[in-house]
Amino acid sequence: MTLLDDFRLETRTWLEENCPIEMRKTSTTETDICWGGRKWTFKSKAQKQWLERMASRGWTVPGWPKEYGGGGLSGDEIKILQEEMKRINAISPLESFGIWMLGPALLKYGSHQQKLEHLPKIARGEIRWCQGYSEPGSGSDLASVQTKGVDKGDHFLVTGQKIWTSYADKADWIFALVRTEPDAKKHKGISFLLFDMASEGVTTKSIQLISGSSPFCETFFDDVKVPMENVVDERGNGWTIAKYLLTHEREMVSNLDAIFGGSAGLYEAALETIGLDETGRLDNPLLRAEIGDFLIDEMAFTTHLAAAKDFHRAGNQLGARSAELKYLGTELNKRRQSLVVQAGGLETLSGSEENSGISKQSASWLRSKGNSIEGGTSEIMLSIISKAVLGLPSLG
Amino acid sequence: MELFNSEETLLKDSAAGFMSENAPVQALRNIRDRKAPLCFNKELHKSLADMGWFGMLLPEEAGGYDFGHRAAGIVAEEMGRNLTASPFLSTAVLSAVGLRHASGDHLSEWGPQIASGDAVIALAIDEGAKHNPVRIKATAKPDGNGFILNAKKRAVFDGFNADRLIVVAKAEEQTALFIVNPTASEVMVERSSMLDSRNAANIEITNLHLDGKDLLCPLEKSDDTLRAMLRSGRAVAASEQLGIAKEVTERTTTYLNERKQFGVPIGMFQALQHRMADLYCQIEETSSLVSASLRAIDTTQDSADILSRAAKAKVAKVARTATEEAVQIHGGIGMTDEVDIGLFMKRDRVLTEMLGDCAHHIDFLLRNRGL
Numbered sequence A: 001m002t003l004l005d006d007f008r009l010e011t012r013t014w015l016e017e018n019c020p021i022e023m024r025k026t027s028t029t030e031t032d033i034c035w036g037g038r039k040w041t042f043k044s045k046a047q048k049q050w051l052e053r054m055a056s057r058g059w060t061v062p063g064w065p066k067e068y069g070g071g072g073l074s075g076d077e078i079k080i081l082q083e084e085m086k087r088i089n090a091i092s093p094l095e096s097f098g099i100w101m102l103g104p105a106l107l108k109y110g111s112h113q114q115k116l117e118h119l120p121k122i123a124r125g126e127i128r129w130c131q132g133y134s135e136p137g138s139g140s141d142l143a144s145v146q147t148k149g150v151d152k153g154d155h156f157l158v159t160g161q162k163i164w165t166s167y168a169d170k171a172d173w174i175f176a177l178v179r180t181e182p183d184a185k186k187h188k189g190i191s192f193l194l195f196d197m198a199s200e201g202v203t204t205k206s207i208q209l210i211s212g213s214s215p216f217c218e219t220f221f222d223d224v225k226v227p228m229e230n231v232v233d234e235r236g237n238g239w240t241i242a243k244y245l246l247t248h249e250r251e252m253v254s255n256l257d258a259i260f261g262g263s264a265g266l267y268e269a270a271l272e273t274i275g276l277d278e279t280g281r282l283d284n285p286l287l288r289a290e291i292g293d294f295l296i297d298e299m300a301f302t303t304h305l306a307a308a309k310d311f312h313r314a315g316n317q318l319g320a321r322s323a324e325l326k327y328l329g330t331e332l333n334k335r336r337q338s339l340v341v342q343a344g345g346l347e348t349l350s351g352s353e354e355n356s357g358i359s360k361q362s363a364s365w366l367r368s369k370g371n372s373i374e375g376g377t378s379e380i381m382l383s384i385i386s387k388a389v390l391g392l393p394s395l396g
Numbered sequence B: 001m002e003l004f005n006s007e008e009t010l011l012k013d014s015a016a017g018f019m020s021e022n023a024p025v026q027a028l029r030n031i032r033d034r035k036a037p038l039c040f041n042k043e044l045h046k047s048l049a050d051m052g053w054f055g056m057l058l059p060e061e062a063g064g065y066d067f068g069h070r071a072a073g074i075v076a077e078e079m080g081r082n083l084t085a086s087p088f089l090s091t092a093v094l095s096a097v098g099l100r101h102a103s104g105d106h107l108s109e110w111g112p113q114i115a116s117g118d119a120v121i122a123l124a125i126d127e128g129a130k131h132n133p134v135r136i137k138a139t140a141k142p143d144g145n146g147f148i149l150n151a152k153k154r155a156v157f158d159g160f161n162a163d164r165l166i167v168v169a170k171a172e173e174q175t176a177l178f179i180v181n182p183t184a185s186e187v188m189v190e191r192s193s194m195l196d197s198r199n200a201a202n203i204e205i206t207n208l209h210l211d212g213k214d215l216l217c218p219l220e221k222s223d224d225t226l227r228a229m230l231r232s233g234r235a236v237a238a239s240e241q242l243g244i245a246k247e248v249t250e251r252t253t254t255y256l257n258e259r260k261q262f263g264v265p266i267g268m269f270q271a272l273q274h275r276m277a278d279l280y281c282q283i284e285e286t287s288s289l290v291s292a293s294l295r296a297i298d299t300t301q302d303s304a305d306i307l308s309r310a311a312k313a314k315v316a317k318v319a320r321t322a323t324e325e326a327v328q329i330h331g332g333i334g335m336t337d338e339v340d341i342g343l344f345m346k347r348d349r350v351l352t353e354m355l356g357d358c359a360h361h362i363d364f365l366l367r368n369r370g371l
Helices: A003-018 A045-056 A075-087 A097-109 A112-123 A238-260 A266-274 A285-313 A321-349 A360-372 A378-389 B006-022 B025-034 B042-050 B069-082 B088-102 B105-115 B219-258 B270-298 B304-335 B341-353 B358-368
Strands: A129-132 A148-151 A155-166 A173-179 A190-196 A202-207 A216-227 B121-124 B139-143 B146-157 B164-171 B174-180 B187-191 B200-211
Touching: A003 A045, A003 A075, A097 A112, A097 A129, A097 A173, A097 A190, A097 A238, A129 A155, A148 A173, A155 A173, A155 A190, A155 A202, A173 A238, A190 A216, A190 A238, A266 A285, A266 A321, A285 A321, A285 B270, A285 B304, A285 B358, A321 A360, A321 A378, A321 B270, A378 B270, B006 B042, B006 B069, B025 B341, B069 B088, B069 B219, B069 B270, B088 B105, B088 B121, B088 B164, B088 B219, B121 B146, B146 B164, B146 B174, B174 B200, B174 B219, B219 B270, B219 B304, B219 B341, B270 B304, B304 B341, B304 B358
Parallel strands: A129 A173, B121 B164, B139 B164
Antiparallel strands: A148 A155, A155 A216, A173 A190, A202 A216, B139 B146, B146 B200, B164 B174, B187 B200
């Protein structure tokens, strides 16, 4: 037996003993996810137990170093942990922007002190983070952010507005792009600041989407005092960190494919609502053809994502190619959701009174429209690929 | 994004080097312009075999090297990139897999000759304008200990001047695969002049008497054997077509950087950039799908059949877009015979029809899912 076999066996035993039955599910929905944070109320005793047990081993963030609350596992070990969790359908104990985004950024750019202060709290699900990037005037042209941080010696006074801040109303801390060097060039004047959302001068207002949900907020800063030591890396180097993080975000967004849960019931729905003709084919040839086109693209993307994961696990950086996954994955999901409501027909046109008649399928369909906007639009992804992968000339 | 092991990298490099040196697009032009009836170069065939590539899918006891489908796909992709004309698909893939699956005397007789580049064996399957193996009309009537074969086969790739044909027919309700000597007087072989300047023939067989040993395999094994042949054929043909898509897209990207209009390289225009970037993404995911289908065959996964169909269908769509975009973006010169784009487009069109087009396989995949 190799060391990895030992690890697999130990992991299997530990998971069997420690993963509560309620935390083993073949399909997960948005409401099953544990986000953690000061304001979090656990959905069940099992959810709390599962988080605590996994966090005690550092397995909410298995790849992070042990001293920062991680599991210190190698790539191969992480793969085994994932496989063993999948084997018993164990759901993820904790998801958060802290894990996906801030953590990787701090590990790469943060000081030892910053890592010690923030990473263990992320790993244990104690602090929930949000991301303050976009502004009303800075969407695709993100580096044009205007939120300003005025140097007051030992602190900045931060004033401005962020938008599309995911779950800002539920978050405890924010990592934000703030213009602290007004005289520097566009990309060189931004700093990456960390601050508590409970600070004086921070207010949030949620934005209702066409899908009925409100995952995003407008976030306002009015003379918010941010200590100087809360700058990550050098002042003025925020854009570098932001770009690094956006790459991570893209990898995550396309990984959401797993959360969306395969075909989202497309094939089953089509069979149920449309039925078969006398040759045993779906009784709507044109919609059937569209589903068929989707089917092969779905197979292609699924194998591509698996290849990308192997590539990544083997120690290669995806870099600009994460734009390719983001583009393909989000465009595919839009098609999928659109086909689900087409197949569902009239059945998906009514929903509950509380959600203004928006059915679950319609909500997913409407929400999916944002997939190719958030985290960099499809058009920005194509521009990145043109420039960084194909080597085509660019205007700027 | 694919991970190649060191053997695969070595193979890819050596195949790329060999094809571009010995069998580039110009070699195909020469064959076409000379109107050589065979439509491939015998010496090239032999040297491809000397490289070990015609024995890739044959077992060692039959003179082969057992490299597997992933390896065959790597070689086919380079053939696609260079429009290399050879009887690789017909002989080294379809027939080799059929012989191997059937095993027995035919494998011992023909395996070594395929591996050494001394024999061409073509699969005679299609009868109508579209590939449709479930509607074979050719008949093999039982006659004493043997059969009487009647068949009209169309677009038999590499069927002109082949040493043997593998003919698909129906013996009553059962599929039958016969090894037929095309020089028999009951067999009429008519060379067809093909769009892609490759070797193909229309073949008519009238009352040919065959006996049991002319069967590639026992009747009860025929369906399985044919399935294996078509599965491998699809995955490797998809690899060749993928090579075409990649090549024309790279050539077009180069052109976008070189061609100037309005004082700037046309690659500066976002309208073109985004089309190319989209195409690139499509090709990349197709590449993963093709590779997954080849590996699935090598590891005898249940999903191999499905994946080979999905790969064949998806590559047909993507390569069509790639060749069409290549012509459009090259503009007027893309329409001329002088640049190679049109030759890629022609071969692409033939590969799409070979072993089933996009609609054919999508229909199968949907029915397989109960839709």
